Amino acid sequence: MKFAPRQAFAGDNGYRLLPLRFRRLPWDESRVLVTSMAGDWLIAQREEFERVVEGRLDRAEPLFAEMEARHLIAADPSHSTLAPLLSQYRTRKSYLEHGPALHIFVVSLRCHHTCAYCQVSRQPVGNTIFDMSEATAAHAVERLFEWPSPTLTVEFQGGEPLLHFARVRALVEAIEQRNRSEGRTLRFVIASTLHDLTDEQLAFMRDHQFELSTSLDGPEWLHNANRPRPERDSYQRTVEGIERGRKVLGEDAVSALTTLTRRSLEAPHEIIDEYRKLGFHSISLRPLSPYGFARKTEGRNGYPMADFLQFYEVALDHLLAVNRAGYFMEETYGRMLLSQLLTPFSHGYVDLRSPTGAGLGAVVYDYDGRVYPSDEARMLASMGDHAFALGRVDESVSAWLDSPAMQRVLAAGVAEALPTCADCAYVPLCGADPIDHYARQGDTIGHRPTSDFCRKQMGLFDLLLQRWEQGSATDQRILEDWALRATRRGIAREAEAA
Amino acid sequence: MRVGQWVLVTAPMDMRAMVRGSDLMLGIGSDSVISLQRLDGGRTISDGESGEMAMNAIEIVLDGGLLSVDVIARTAHRYTGDYFVETVSTPSGALVRLTPKMGSISSHLLAERFRNDALDERLRELVRAETGELHTALVRAALHQAAPPLTTADQKQ
């Protein structure tokens, strides 16, 4: 048996480029991030990369094998296969297979709060005409099961959904009843202030394994300043609600998120320390978006995206320190972006997808029977612009998918096809948000150089990549743990809104 | 899956129709369109225009030998967030004039940055030329769960 040396298996000389994109590292312009079609990547010297593109890379160089392994180049076609690249691509886009998994039911617009940044156009507590009617609810449940997704996450929102809990209860019962013949996996979530929770409500939610999601903007002074109630005790009631929720539904059943106002941006450490004090292991640092009352009060509460990014950097470093000291805490949006950088999997959030998650990953059933592809579309409608209303709950799902609103969303919903996004190294990991661009810039396609969405995305990707790439081994491990937990096998986190 | 395929493969081609006529468009390459409309009512690029140069405008001369019109236009587009951009054809290439939109914009090393970005765009042009069609074919294949007949090794199956 004659054995051949290594060179005999090298195949024909030369190589071809596979679809790839690159970005010079802002923190080191001599190097570039190079990403494949499916979001695998490496970092190389820009000079070397230039040689790669110009066809001058030599097979013997280590970079050759690295680029081959990540499907950035392909060597001899008679020895290679593109099957791994295709498989990676399908894995990254696997959320496409099932249709919307996140279904938001706005059971009422009524709310006790008068938050300046409210995106919802809330109504005072007494206005019950802003409650979802029985007929609307019945139709919505019908539509819900027309979608093929094997997992359905049903999220109750408002206003304050607890103010119309009878509707929540009726919907849960109707959905479970209907599910007996459908056999889907159901998840119930409620987005609530958790104020004035009754024992009855808690017991019901425990019996149906609800997850509670609430707003906690930070320490008491900040939270109450951002979220005024006539009684001025929003923080107290929120903390009480969190404790009672945990006691009845379990420690892990309650999550919290912040909304960041200009005031908030001055207190990154305090906000994180508050979450730690209350025993949270997960925090969501969400910047304001340009909807609802937030748009009206932009002058007072708003801030440029650059300020948010600066805040986030400080917050991230504080989080790393907290983790280093032995307390696990992740930031949910950062964790999602890291899961895209560091794993081959798709994530469960509808907010950052290409094709867009609007209508394809999430559907919103409003109290008045109108249906929207996302929360943002609903907020636009409440501001008077119905460009993205899909239709009504008494129409069929296929009518919604054929609607002009859906066409508008889809036509600008593929990031890989949008100007500037098409060339961006982060595009396989990022997403399209046509409704956000429409709201901010008046155009679903948007203009990337002036896009706050783009600025946020790139700023966060750059920051996280830099912290990981240049961080100590400990910090790298912390960031990896965030990403790996997110895509842990066996944990079916089918769909969430960030 | 059908929706996904439509969105990823057909939508990019339909997208061209979505850009309004009122935008100044440069048809660039076979699959994407750059819109250079200033959404806040600023100035648009037009070839050949050369009006009064603003006091704080910066001019950059580019060699047409290395950098195509396409590359220059795409590079210029990246600056339309912070600057009003004009390009003017010259016998040897192009002249790009950048006027900061606000006083706070730093134009430190602007010409160097622009040239670096243009060199990057040139690399992107090379990549697009070699991989554009392949990209569409691969996406289609991935969503159809079948390998495309692009490698002879794959074809043996």
Next chain:
Amino acid sequence: MHKLDAKVQLDGWAQPTLLKVATLPEFASGLFPLERMVLDLRDPRVRTAFPTLSRLPWAGFVVNDPEQAPVGRPWVAIPPEKLNAQPGDVIEVVPETSKAALRYRRGANNNILFATERCNSFCLMCSQPPRDIADEWRIRQICALIELIDKNEPSLTITGGEPTLLGSGLNCIIEHCANVLPHTQLHVLSNGRNFGGGVLASSFTGLHPALMWGIPLYGDHYGLHDYVVQSKGAFAETMRGLYALEAAKQRIEIRVVLVKPVVEHLLALVRFLYRNLPFIEHVALMGTEPTGFARAHHDELWIDPADMSAVLAESTDYLTRRDMRVSLYNLPLCTLPRSLWPYARRSISDWKQHYLPACKSCAVRERCGGLFAWVTPEWTSRALKPALEGEEQCASH
């Protein structure tokens, strides 16, 4: 190290015959036809019961000495020093050559169903060098053997050569296992190269309740893998085969023999596994077996396991953090960092397992898989030395 076959005295057999060695428990259980069992007269309790049992239609009898054989009935003499054939084991008597061979051993850590000597790869370190020979007869023999294996046998391995070269014969074997031994896990070692078309892979969907494919991958690019398996196009075929198996809902383990060129590139390989094959269930990192083709390639292949420590630790950590199970095979504990001891398995088949004289005083000898019986000094780690009392506790991880 034990022998698996021996020349013996026998009489009354017309052709090669598979036989289960039976004593009283096997008789009482009624799980196997008496016509396929040999009653073990070497056991004193059986001899006591012989007058009653002798009339039953046993295939024959096992004795220590031909003189003890019953008159007029087939017999085989297997004294312990010739061959270690125990109750519950399955032997094959071969009259033409006067041999008895062990085909199944109850309680062994590794029972193999040998599918074929043919192979379509020619790995540099192949421990079972292929022969191009028509051996489809093995299909029938394996099926017959399966019928005599203990119903509570935890696992079996089908290997070769390349088992998929048996064609539908492999499906027959696996299906037979599913019917006759439904509680036995089945592990099939294959290079995966024939699965790419998809039809073959899907023929295994739902065929067996506990089936896992063990498939080797040696690099993240074809240049390295094809070199190690000495076959152009093998990497591409194996990758396509892996995806076809995934689509057919098959369970997959990746096996990596730790030869020098592979170890030099191991971290890149595990990253590739995670990024491209995240659905695999298990990764086996295996010390080289110094037999077959491996012996001719010592210089290209040999790397002292003691020099692999850092790479093994980092690779294991990388995979386990990403929920991929890892096992280390064929590596003595003294050659591994303490933190990796929990991943080391006693993988060497007991019949070819061996300890060196130095191992006599080792405190963890019972847990260690030892070495291959055919190990020579040039295939032995310089780190080989007994662990001291008190060192048995492995580092917490």
